[in-house]
Amino acid sequence: MVLVAKNTLLRSFFCGLVLHVVTIVYAQDDQSGFISLDCGSKTNYTQEGSGIHYVSDDGFIESGVSHDLSGIISYTTRVYNSLRSFPENKRNCYTLRPQKGKNNKYLIRATFFYGESRGQPPQFDLYIGVDYWTTVYISDPTTFMAYEMIHFTSSDYINICLVNTDSGYPFITSLELRLLDNTMYKEQHSQLLIRLHRVSFGTNETIMYKDDKYDRIWDPINAEGVKRETIDTSSLKPVNEEQVPLKVISTAMTPLNSTNDELYYTWSTKTNDAYIIYIHFAEVETLKSNETREFDININDTMIQTFSPSTNITTITKQMPGVSATHELTVTRTLNSTLPPILNAVEIYSLKQLSLNQTDDQDVAAIWSTKSSYGLLKLNWQGDPCFPQPWFGLNCHYNATGVARIISLNLSSKSSTGGIAPSLASLTMIETLDLSYNNLTGNVPEFLARLDNLRILNLTGNNFTRPLPAELLAKSEKGLLLLSIEGISSEVKSSCLEGSCRNNKPKIVVILAPIIGCIVVLCIIVLIVKQLRKKALIKWDEGFTPRKQQFTYSEVLSITNNFKYEIGRGGFGRVFHGSVGAKQVAVKMLSESSSQGYKEFQAEVKLLMEIHHTNITSLVGYCNDNNHKGIIYDFMANGNLEKHLFDGCPNVLSWERRLQIGCDAAEGLAYMHYGCRPPIVHRDVKCSNILLNESFQAKLSDFGLSRAFPNEDASHVSSANVVGTIGYLDPEYHLTYRLTEKSDVYSFGVVLMELITSRRAISEGINIINWVKSAVEIGNVENIMDGRLEGCFDINTAWKVVEIAIACVSPTSIKRPTMNDVVMDLKHCLQSQKSHQSGSMSFNLESVTEPNPR
Numbered sequence: 001m002v003l004v005a006k007n008t009l010l011r012s013f014f015c016g017l018v019l020h021v022v023t024i025v026y027a028q029d030d031q032s033g034f035i036s037l038d039c040g041s042k043t044n045y046t047q048e049g050s051g052i053h054y055v056s057d058d059g060f061i062e063s064g065v066s067h068d069l070s071g072i073i074s075y076t077t078r079v080y081n082s083l084r085s086f087p088e089n090k091r092n093c094y095t096l097r098p099q100k101g102k103n104n105k106y107l108i109r110a111t112f113f114y115g116e117s118r119g120q121p122p123q124f125d126l127y128i129g130v131d132y133w134t135t136v137y138i139s140d141p142t143t144f145m146a147y148e149m150i151h152f153t154s155s156d157y158i159n160i161c162l163v164n165t166d167s168g169y170p171f172i173t174s175l176e177l178r179l180l181d182n183t184m185y186k187e188q189h190s191q192l193l194i195r196l197h198r199v200s201f202g203t204n205e206t207i208m209y210k211d212d213k214y215d216r217i218w219d220p221i222n223a224e225g226v227k228r229e230t231i232d233t234s235s236l237k238p239v240n241e242e243q244v245p246l247k248v249i250s251t252a253m254t255p256l257n258s259t260n261d262e263l264y265y266t267w268s269t270k271t272n273d274a275y276i277i278y279i280h281f282a283e284v285e286t287l288k289s290n291e292t293r294e295f296d297i298n299i300n301d302t303m304i305q306t307f308s309p310s311t312n313i314t315t316i317t318k319q320m321p322g323v324s325a326t327h328e329l330t331v332t333r334t335l336n337s338t339l340p341p342i343l344n345a346v347e348i349y350s351l352k353q354l355s356l357n358q359t360d361d362q363d364v365a366a367i368w369s370t371k372s373s374y375g376l377l378k379l380n381w382q383g384d385p386c387f388p389q390p391w392f393g394l395n396c397h398y399n400a401t402g403v404a405r406i407i408s409l410n411l412s413s414k415s416s417t418g419g420i421a422p423s424l425a426s427l428t429m430i431e432t433l434d435l436s437y438n439n440l441t442g443n444v445p446e447f448l449a450r451l452d453n454l455r456i457l458n459l460t461g462n463n464f465t466r467p468l469p470a471e472l473l474a475k476s477e478k479g480l481l482l483l484s485i486e487g488i489s490s491e492v493k494s495s496c497l498e499g500s501c502r503n504n505k506p507k508i509v510v511i512l513a514p515i516i517g518c519i520v521v522l523c524i525i526v527l528i529v530k531q532l533r534k535k536a537l538i539k540w541d542e543g544f545t546p547r548k549q550q551f552t553y554s555e556v557l558s559i560t561n562n563f564k565y566e567i568g569r570g571g572f573g574r575v576f577h578g579s580v581g582a583k584q585v586a587v588k589m590l591s592e593s594s595s596q597g598y599k600e601f602q603a604e605v606k607l608l609m610e611i612h613h614t615n616i617t618s619l620v621g622y623c624n625d626n627n628h629k630g631i632i633y634d635f636m637a638n639g640n641l642e643k644h645l646f647d648g649c650p651n652v653l654s655w656e657r658r659l660q661i662g663c664d665a666a667e668g669l670a671y672m673h674y675g676c677r678p679p680i681v682h683r684d685v686k687c688s689n690i691l692l693n694e695s696f697q698a699k700l701s702d703f704g705l706s707r708a709f710p711n712e713d714a715s716h717v718s719s720a721n722v723v724g725t726i727g728y729l730d731p732e733y734h735l736t737y738r739l740t741e742k743s744d745v746y747s748f749g750v751v752l753m754e755l756i757t758s759r760r761a762i763s764e765g766i767n768i769i770n771w772v773k774s775a776v777e778i779g780n781v782e783n784i785m786d787g788r789l790e791g792c793f794d795i796n797t798a799w800k801v802v803e804i805a806i807a808c809v810s811p812t813s814i815k816r817p818t819m820n821d822v823v824m825d826l827k828h829c830l831q832s833q834k835s836h837q838s839g840s841m842s843f844n845l846e847s848v849t850e851p852n853p854r
């Protein structure tokens with residue numbers, strides 16, 4: 001029996017380094033995949049002996065202070081003559097950006113040497129990105145410690161962070177990165193391999209670069225009582241993937257006394273992490289024809305395999321479960337074997353699962369570039385921008401796989417100068433950008449207008465060249481962007497936020513609209529459109545929540561409490577009640593057999609993410625998790641209008657409330673038609689798509705069929721399949737497949753008739769339009785009014801509303817009013833009704849225009 005001493009981490013590393021200077025090997029010198037940082041060094045140099053090109057770490061970290069140790073003891077291995085320590089921040093990160101980028105495998109090594117005279121060395125943690133790597137603990141200040149891992153990266157950026165754990169200031173001596181071949185150690189892509197041991201048996205010399213072109217460090221083990229064998233290395237065939245260097249594999253250990261038939265290697269692990277062992281073999285003796293070498297490989301009681309080494313270099317790999325214990329690798333001669341067993345080299349790594357949290361590479365590149373454009377050193381922006389906490393001034397939004405996108409950036413008052421950094425164009429998910437009070441100059445770039453998600457842009461307190469890009473102004477005018485800059489923010493604020501625009505113009509409109517001719521009407525429309533846009537802007541500003549969330553199915557399960565409360569059902573699937581935080585929501589889940597397919601689902605989500613208006617349901621989020629598709633809306637406590645209007649509902653909606661609902665719905669549609677560019681046609685306006693909140697404010701919903709059209713004025717030819725709901729469908733569209741905003745007007749007319757009569761669009765085979773029209777023809781409006789109102793309505797107003805409804809359902813679209821006309825007229829009616837109710841007829845002076853029944 002031969003006992004190999006328990007290995008300790010880098011037991012003879014120091015010794016090896018000194019030796020190394022002596023053994024200069026002229027092998028290939030390809031360091032293109034290397035990053036070698038000498039921490040705390042002020043100079044770049046090539047290490048004598050190894051030939052490794054070290055550079056100062058200055059460009060890779062912004063915090064910390066350099067210390068020169070050469071006064072204490074001067075080493076030929078120069079990297080040990082300096083260190084960088086971090087007395088200030090809790091977390092300090094090096095950011096490495098290897099040339100080959102992501103989806104490559106790297107060996108990363110951090111070394112620590114504290115020197116003699118500085119007292120007890122500190123203890124601190126090392127992280128790779130947000131994942132804990134190890135705790136640096138140095139029992140002896142005069143010992144070099146090296147921590148090493150193998151990491152398959154999924155990001156172009158590798159952050160190595162030193163975290164202060166209140167046991168002294170962290171420090172570091174060197175940081176090295178080596179590009180490996182992706183076929184190496186390939187069993188474990190999603191995990192970190194943290195080196196526990198890497199040993200070469202039968203040698204007494206540390207093996208590293210250039211003997212190992214990947215600069216792995218192999219510790220020598222040459223225990224006593226063990227015979228060392230070497231053969232001519234040219235006979236060895238490197239067929240294994242781990243690419244063990246010849247210098248490592250060409251030596252082996254075997255029992256000195258050939259009557260011994262067992263060798264073993266022991267080590268201990270202190271954590272319960274699983275580990276993986278790579279055992280490398282190659283025959284190092286020339287065997288005679290009657291000689292065989294065969295042995296069993298065991299780890300404790302687990303039989304790995306029976307193996308007979310050849311000159312082919314072979315690696316046996318085994319992953320073992322994690323137990324904090326001593327482990328023992330034994331190789332035992334089989335009965336057939338004429339020769340004792342051998343061991344050439346062993347590598348042992350513990351396995352750590354990565355959290356995979358990281359920021360999108362494009363965003364990382366953009367923010368680093370922005371940081372350097374503006375010289376933002378004081379912000380202590382280090383490591384990953386979003387993890388573990390977003391950088392100061394930043395906000396992020398992460399999806400289910402932990403990929404984060406930057407959604408807001410606040411660089412207000414950072415004394416930045418120059419122009420707007422072009423790198424900001426790459427922050428494609430950004431919603432809020434605050435660059436106020438920076439003395440920035442130059443042009444405001446147009447790309448800001450093309451950041452689709454940008455909702456708030458604050459450029460106040462700078463000195464930009466005018467004019468501003470037209471695209472940007474247009475977006476702001478449409479209410480798609482809240483732009484603050486001298487001259488513009490003030491305009492929005494003074495005219496709207498103080499409430500003046502809510503009051504002035506509508507009154508004029510109310511007086512004039514019903515009686516004035518064509519040109520004036522046109523003018524009014526312009527006013528109204530502007531009005532609507534401004535209003536949209538204000539409302540949007542007040543109620544805007546910048547986070548549009550994508551939810552996973554499991555989040556949806558928790559939001560809805562496992563779909564506990566069903567609140568509705570339709571052709572698409574079912575609707576459930578739920579809550580996101582304190583907010584009540586309705587979750588519409590698409591059934592897989594739904595006739596409302598994936599396209600509609602997408603259309604609706606896309607649209608609702610873009611439009612915001614008080615009279616349009618607002619999107620809280622959506623779920624698009626494989627087969628599970630759902631949309632999450634604000635919860636509407638009073639359900640849909642249909643439920644309240646038609647028979648069976650015990651609470652009768654008052655006439656005034658009905659008018660208010662009509663106004664709300666009309667405003668929502670007008671916004672879609674005139675407040676959005678391109679305009680949007682709802683295509684499925686009906687009572688069941690008008691939802692009511694707790695105070696009976698109406699909001700349009702169900703935009704699955706909606707379409708946006710790029711050309712505002714043209715009418716649109718749509719695909720041949722007719723969409724919409726029978727009874728509400730524009731007959732013109734039905735015949736010609738020409739789709740216009742006027743199709744919505746038609747449907748809205750039907751809704752108005754339903755509001756008036758509480759009769760369904762088609763009831764007992766009779767179309768509501770014909771029914772209403774025939775009643776009107778004989779001058780009998782009272783008869784068509786919902787009987788349950790019991791006469792509680794202003795008859796003049798009722799006449800007017802009926803008129804509007806009839807105009808809306810004109811068979812020819814050009815005869816129908818626009819939604820803006822409708823909004824205007826309905827508001828007028830609502831006001832008349834209100835004043836009628838309060839009995840103050842005096843106010844009505846402006847609005848009294850004799851109803852003119854046909």
Ligand SMILES: *[C@@H]1O[C@H](CO)[C@@H](O)[C@H](O)[C@H]1NC(C)=O
Nearest residue numbers: 042043044045054055056059
């Ligand atoms: C060291 O090398 C790096 C990278 O090649 C370079 O950016 C830096 O300026 C060099 N530093 C010195 C002091 O020469």
Ligand SMILES: *[C@@H]1O[C@H](CO)[C@@H](O)[C@H](O)[C@H]1NC(C)=O
Nearest residue numbers: 015019202203204205222228
């Ligand atoms: C290394 O091993 C060789 C052969 O076993 C021996 O001659 C040499 O003295 C050893 N060197 C050291 C530094 O132990």
Ligand SMILES: *[C@@H]1O[C@H](CO)[C@@H](O)[C@H](O)[C@H]1NC(C)=O
Nearest residue numbers: 001225255256257258259260
């Ligand atoms: C080898 O081991 C056997 C049994 O342990 C012992 O008798 C013998 O003396 C040993 N030979 C040498 C050369 O050490």
Ligand SMILES: *[C@@H]1O[C@H](CO)[C@@H](O)[C@H](O)[C@H]1NC(C)=O
Nearest residue numbers: 288289290291292337338339
């Ligand atoms: C193998 O053959 C050689 C002679 O060629 C002999 O000396 C040796 O004892 C044999 N070994 C065994 C294990 O048979």
Ligand SMILES: *[C@@H]1O[C@H](CO)[C@@H](O)[C@H](O)[C@H]1NC(C)=O
Nearest residue numbers: 299300301323325326327328
């Ligand atoms: C492996 O065997 C050694 C020696 O027999 C023992 O001390 C150790 O506890 C064993 N480890 C495990 C994990 O069983």
Ligand SMILES: *[C@@H]1O[C@H](CO)[C@@H](O)[C@H](O)[C@H]1NC(C)=O
Nearest residue numbers: 237238239309310311312313
């Ligand atoms: C060594 O590998 C080569 C090809 O990789 C194979 O053809 C040969 O059979 C192997 N030899 C042994 C002894 O396994």
Ligand SMILES: *[C@@H]1O[C@H](CO)[C@@H](O)[C@H](O)[C@H]1NC(C)=O
Nearest residue numbers: 292294295306334335336337
């Ligand atoms: C020993 O070798 C013979 C012939 O090579 C083989 O048939 C037999 O199975 C082997 N026995 C063991 C235990 O490996």
Ligand SMILES: *[C@@H]1O[C@H](CO)[C@@H](O)[C@H](O)[C@H]1NC(C)=O
Nearest residue numbers: 354355356357387388389402
């Ligand atoms: C990172 O991802 C894990 C899941 O992989 C998650 O539990 C954790 O909360 C995430 N960390 C942060 C800071 O978001």
Ligand SMILES: *[C@@H]1O[C@H](CO)[C@@H](O)[C@H](O)[C@H]1NC(C)=O
Nearest residue numbers: 360399400401402403404550
């Ligand atoms: C998260 O975002 C990344 C990059 O944008 C993407 O590759 C990944 O599929 C996303 N994961 C989910 C669950 O949406």
Ligand SMILES: *[C@@H]1O[C@H](CO)[C@@H](O)[C@H](O)[C@H]1NC(C)=O
Nearest residue numbers: 413414415416437438439440
């Ligand atoms: C901005 O520029 C003005 C005039 O050039 C200067 O007075 C002011 O101090 C600057 N402000 C900042 C924050 O740099």
Ligand SMILES: *[C@@H]1O[C@H](CO)[C@@H](O)[C@H](O)[C@H]1NC(C)=O
Nearest residue numbers: 412436456458459460482484
């Ligand atoms: C823009 O920044 C200024 C100063 O920080 C602030 O007063 C103003 O409210 C900001 N505007 C917006 C829309 O956030």
Ligand SMILES: *[C@@H]1O[C@H](CO)[C@@H](O)[C@H](O)[C@H]1NC(C)=O
Nearest residue numbers: 439440441442462463464465
């Ligand atoms: C703004 O810029 C113009 C020209 O670039 C310069 O003349 C003016 O002094 C600047 N104003 C301030 C307040 O810095």
